[in-house]
Amino acid sequence: PPCYASFHPDSPACKIEVPERLTVSHTALQEEGLAERCVSVPIRQATDAEILLAHSEEYLEAVKKTPYMSLDELRTFTQQYGDVYFHPNIYHCAKLAIGAALQLVDSVMTGKVRNGMALVRPPGHHSQRSAANGFCVFNNVAIAAHYAKKQYGIKRVLIVDWDVHHGQGVQFAFEDDPSVLYFSWHRYEHQGFWPNLRESDYDSVGKEKGAGFNINVPWNKVGMENSDYLSVFFHVLLPIAYEFSPDLVFVCAGFDSAIGDPEGHMCATPDIFAHLTHLLKSLAGGKLCAVLEGGYNLTSLAQSVCQTVQTLLGDPAPQTSELNGPCESALESIQCVRSAHKPYWACLKHTASIILSYFITRDNFFEGSAEEEALMSLCSVIALFEKMKKQEVSCISGFCVSEKGTANYLEKETYSYDMILLVRLPRFYGGDVCYFLPYFNAQHLLCTVYYYSQCVCFVCVPPQGCSDVAGLMQAVLCLLLPLAYEYDPGLVLLVRGPGSGVGKAAWAQITSLLQGLAQGHTLALIQVRGTEGVRAPL
Ligand SMILES: *[C@@H]1O[C@H](CO)[C@@H](O)[C@H](O)[C@H]1NC(C)=O
Ligand SMILES: [Zn+2]
Numbered sequence: 001p002p003c004y005a006s007f008h009p010d011s012p013a014c015k016i017e018v019p020e021r022l023t024v025s026h027t028a029l030q031e032e033g034l035a036e037r038c039v040s041v042p043i044r045q046a047t048d049a050e051i052l053l054a055h056s057e058e059y060l061e062a063v064k065k066t067p068y069m070s071l072d073e074l075r076t077f078t079q080q081y082g083d084v085y086f087h088p089n090i091y092h093c094a095k096l097a098i099g100a101a102l103q104l105v106d107s108v109m110t111g112k113v114r115n116g117m118a119l120v121r122p123p124g125h126h127s128q129r130s131a132a133n134g135f136c137v138f139n140n141v142a143i144a145a146h147y148a149k150k151q152y153g154i155k156r157v158l159i160v161d162w163d164v165h166h167g168q169g170v171q172f173a174f175e176d177d178p179s180v181l182y183f184s185w186h187r188y189e190h191q192g193f194w195p196n197l198r199e200s201d202y203d204s205v206g207k208e209k210g211a212g213f214n215i216n217v218p219w220n221k222v223g224m225e226n227s228d229y230l231s232v233f234f235h236v237l238l239p240i241a242y243e244f245s246p247d248l249v250f251v252c253a254g255f256d257s258a259i260g261d262p263e264g265h266m267c268a269t270p271d272i273f274a275h276l277t278h279l280l281k282s283l284a285g286g287k288l289c290a291v292l293e294g295g296y297n298l299t300s301l302a303q304s305v306c307q308t309v310q311t312l313l314g315d316p317a318p319q320t321s322e323l324n325g326p327c328e329s330a331l332e333s334i335q336c337v338r339s340a341h342k343p344y345w346a347c348l349k350h351t352a353s354i355i356l357s358y359f360i361t362r363d364n365f366f367e368g369s370a371e372e373e374a375l376m377s378l379c380s381v382i383a384l385f386e387k388m389k390k391q392e393v394s395c396i397s398g399f400c401v402s403e404k405g406t407a408n409y410l411e412k413e414t415y416s417y418d419m420i421l422l423v424r425l426p427r428f429y430g431g432d433v434c435y436f437l438p439y440f441n442a443q444h445l446l447c448t449v450y451y452y453s454q455c456v457c458f459v460c461v462p463p464q465g466c467s468d469v470a471g472l473m474q475a476v477l478c479l480l481l482p483l484a485y486e487y488d489p490g491l492v493l494l495v496r497g498p499g500s501g502v503g504k505a506a507w508a509q510i511t512s513l514l515q516g517l518a519q520g521h522t523l524a525l526i527q528v529r530g531t532e533g534v535r536a537p538l
Contacts, residue, residue: 016262016296017135022119025292028302034309041107041116046098046143053146054139054173059130063137066091082195084132094122094137101144104289109152109248115281115288115312117253119305123293125167125252126195133169134195141250141291142173145180148248155179158246158283160237161186162229162276163254163293164264166200166216170252176210181244183237185229185257187264188218202336205344212344215240217337221329222265226272226320228330229257230485233279236337238477239347241283242509249280249288255295255304262296270303274317275516277308282512288312316520323486347474476510484517492517494524 029035051060062077066086069077078086097120107113124140126133145157159174161167161184174180187193188200198204206214217232255273256264280288290308295301311317326334342348484492492514515522 017122017294019121020298021295021301022121022292024298024302025119025305028306029309032306032310034306034313037313038116038309039107039113041100041103041113043096043103044099045092045095046102046138050098050102050143050147051095051138053150054129054142055127056130063091063094063132081132083134084126084136086132086137090122090137096120097122097124098138098140098143101140101289101291102147104291105144105148105151105248108287108289109148109154114286115290117290117292117305117309117312119292121292123163123254124169124291125161125163125254125293126165126169128169128172134165135294136169139169139173141167141252142170144289144291145174145250149179152248154247156181156244156246157248157250158241158244159183159250159252160241160280161252161254161293162257162273163252163295164219164257164261164266165254165294166195166197167252167293168195168197168200171199171204171214171216174210175206175214176208178206178209178213181213181215181241181246183215183217183241184252185217185219185232187222187266188220189222190218190220202333203340205340212341213244215337215341217333219266219330220333221327223267224327224330225267225324226269226275227323228326229268229272230275230320230323231326231330231482232334233276234477234482234485235334236341238279238481239474240341240345241280242473242477243345243347246284247287249284251277251280251288251290252293253290253308254293255301256297258295258297258300258304260297260300263294269321270300270307271318271320272307273304274307274311275320277311278317278516279513281311282509317516319519320485320488323488325486473506473509476513481513484514489518490521492522494522 026035029038048060066074066077067088069086069088074086074088078084097118100118100120101124104116104118108115118140120140122135122137124136124138124142127136127139127142141159145159148154148157157180159170159180159182161170161182163184164187166186166188167182167184170182171184174182184200186200191198191201200216201218202216204214204216205212215236217236219228253273255261255270257266257268258264258270258273259267277288277290290312292305295304307318338348494511494514511522511524
């Protein structure tokens with residue numbers, strides 16, 4: 001319906017939270033040929049009982065009356081809440097928005113689809129138990145999380161809120177509940193940005209039994225870029241999420257965190273949402289339900305929705321544009337969140353300084369492609385390696401770097417290792433990787449790859465030294481992935497050694513995470529016993 005103009009002609013709800021948000025998104029999905037590749041799930045109205053999973057009876061009864069209110073009554077009703085405006089039709093729409101999210105949960109949990117996105121209005125994440133707030137009437141995702149737990153006996157739910165606003169409604173709903181891990185990053189500016197809550201800061205970590213299960217990453221500056229978003233995923237969200245090990249993932253998918261948004265004023269490009277989606281897909285066996293929240297620049301909203309859906313469909317994420325590492329303000333927020341959550345998560349206990357040493361040497365990494373520069377880069381990686389070793393993090397001891405053609409380190413220890421290689425294929429080589437295929441021998445493979453490419457970085461994981469999968473995942477998330485994204489390889493080679501100490505599940509997750517790189521160009525080589533003696537010439 002058109003805006004209820006005679007009611008609140010200048011309200012932001014009327015100006016930016018407009019029906020076109022859904023129509024442009026849907027049209028874009030059709031034009032990109034994505035809509036036809038999706039399974040369309042019919043929507044329904046949520047029942048009272050479902051709404052009551054996250055709201056009080058008094059509040060529900062009050063909202064129920066809004067379709068019958070006069071303009072004056074609506075105005076009075078609205079004034080008790082913050083930044084929300086009731087249209088006579090909004091109760092109906094809000095019930096459909098919840099119903100859409102619940103239908104999505106059903107479809108994912110019954111295996112009808114692997115994952116999905118619900119394009120809904122009004123949004124939900126600001127809505128509270130007994131209060132509408134910030135364009136939101138009912139809390140779609142909070143209700144859906146309760147519903148999934150109740151209906152399917154799910155033990156652990158992860159909610160990732162990448163909207164640019166703090167979903168305080170979701171935080172309040174699960175603050176003392178350790179079965180729901182809520183993550184939100186949000187424009188904060190030291191409490192200067194809406195909703196201006198003290199509780200949105202990094203030190204609101206949850207309460208009582210839920211302590212440690214609420215993660216707030218405040219953005220204290222606008223203009224955050226792709227690197228800042230990825231860094232928060234690598235150094236905060238993903239390590240904790242892997243330790244939490246959810247059975248189902250929700251995304252409060254607001255795209256006001258994308259470039260050009262009049263609310264967010266951030267600079268992340270729509271393609272970053274492909275990567276964020278990809279990085280979440282290896283959790284919970286891929287069971288992911290994204291539910292639209294904000295996003296008010298119709299152009300970047302539609303593009304971001306397409307990137308998200310395309311990745312959910314399984315297409316490779318596009319190559320990321322220039323990643324320069326996080327800005328100082330983002331880094332400060334990351335450090336604050338990590339130290340606030342240190343008491344609650346094992347993954348944050350040992351390695352607070354990994355991230356620091358990484359960023360100290362960041363500028364020296366992989367600059368240019370000339371051989372000299374490549375070697376200099378290798379030196380800085382080796383220097384980093386030495387720093388890592390001093391932190392005595394067990395699995396980092398498997399991080400090694402070879403000099404061109406020598407592979408000294410490998411000579412001694414290659415065969416029992418699993419390796420992950422990031423290869424930047426030089427232009428003259430034209431990206432032809434077939435040459436490497438005959439060498440089912442890790443050592444020669446590495447030498448060959450290194451010989452033909454300017455610079456190779458690889459991580460080896462000793463099967464014994466790193467028996468705990470948690471430590472391995474931590475190294476992959478906090479070290480390998482940040483390096484890899486910045487390096488921007490054209491190909492990812494994975495080598496799995498014989499007698500590998502890395503279990504199938506972890507190997508699958510690592511493989512999946514790495515497929516976000518190099519537009520999904522991944523080559524996995526599985527070494528089997530009996531090939532150790534092969535000595536193929538370079
Ligand atoms: C929307 O964002 C784009 C950048 O993606 C920008 O060029 C455009 O001006 C923005 N539109 C509005 C109406 O702000
Ligand atoms: Zn928002």
